[in-house]
Amino acid sequence: MTTQTLDQARPDFAADLAPAPARRVPEGTEVRGFALYVGLSDDKIEDGDPKLGAIVAQIKELVAKLSPAAETYAAVALAPEGAGGRDVDVVRLALGDPAAIARQKQTAHDSLDRAASGVTIDLSRKRVLLDNVAAPLTFREFELLQYFVLREGRTVSRDELITSLWADAAESEIPSERTIDVHVRRLRVKLAQYQDIVRTVRGIGYRFDRHADVAILQGATPSPDLF
Template sequence: MSLAHIHSSRPNFTPLALAEPPVAPAPRIRAVPSGTEARGFVLYVGIDEAKAAAAGTNLNRIVEALKALAAELAPTAETYAAVALAPQGAGGRDVDVVRLALQDPAALAAHRTEADEPVSERSGVVVDLSRKRVVLDNETAALTYKEFELLQYLVLREGRTIERAEIISALWNAADEDEAPNERTIDVHVRRLRAKLGRYEDIVRTVRGAGYRFDRHADVSIQQAQTPSSDRF
């Protein structure tokens, strides 16, 4: 029998394709109530600048590394970072400070401080960073969210002149306004803020040719207590 005959007499054989293992559905997050869906998550990182420096890094590098990791794992993921600010020397674990600053409901419910009590009655200005409000002669000023954010940004940098470009970069996103914000935008918001501060308008001072500065005087107090404030990273 020829070799060709032997080959031609072999039965046809088609390799079977290996079946792909079934993909298990993603486990449901137990904290998500029925009828809702998870749209993201918050990761609280507790570390101050000194601890970051001791580890050979800084807060900005940590933030950028986490953003890069999220982009690598899920390219369509959107990220937002904020830095938690607290008075110098304030006690408590760093991660608890961060949770309170970013208004974590569980942390707020478990934490009761003097900042949760009514502001003491007194004349003058009380800038209550913990509760995001300004009290003028015992009356709460009707500041908008953006007006308070502007005042808070200046207060947390007390004594330093802040250029308009820095304020725009820190407090405005492209989607915040119908048109891109510019220096005129800042001037308009400062003018509105001063109008609502009334006779205390001089705490927001114009530094000609430079920008704006928060000037504290005897009638002004800043209230933070143990509850910190948050500021955009």
């Protein structure tokens, strides 16, 4: 797809729109509009294709042509880097779709049930449960574990940890690679019998390996009004 407008790409687009079937709404309510959730991460936009802002602008333009009285509003959905999952599900959750929120709560409830005798890493509440008991992780220890979890299966070097987690620290507070090893060792001690979820890759760094008894509850990032 090039940067041409939607009506140029599909001049017959409006003609193709069939009347929507009438839907009953609950008594005492009225239809005031609709929400269209679009899942599209930056890494899926090919070179030469319109960027996210251009796509939003063209959709708004199309809505204005189809119904001049319509008001439009768009916001970008953000998620923690490397969080995974389907883009459209991330969008629905970040923008507060009730059905998506209800599903997440049910998933969290199911995960807690499964992890009653395992590890629950709750990224939204920034806590770790071991056999349903909160582990006494410090802020820095949780940050370290979260960094590994969001890069599941990838080996993270000590240098990357220093660069990423201490990016805003004063020069005197920046740890050495040996200090990183101390932080990881303390984290493992607090993970007790589940400490092997953080593995040492000799000569390189560390890697998070998810076991069958590990549940990860993803968090959502507030979505700024960019468009």
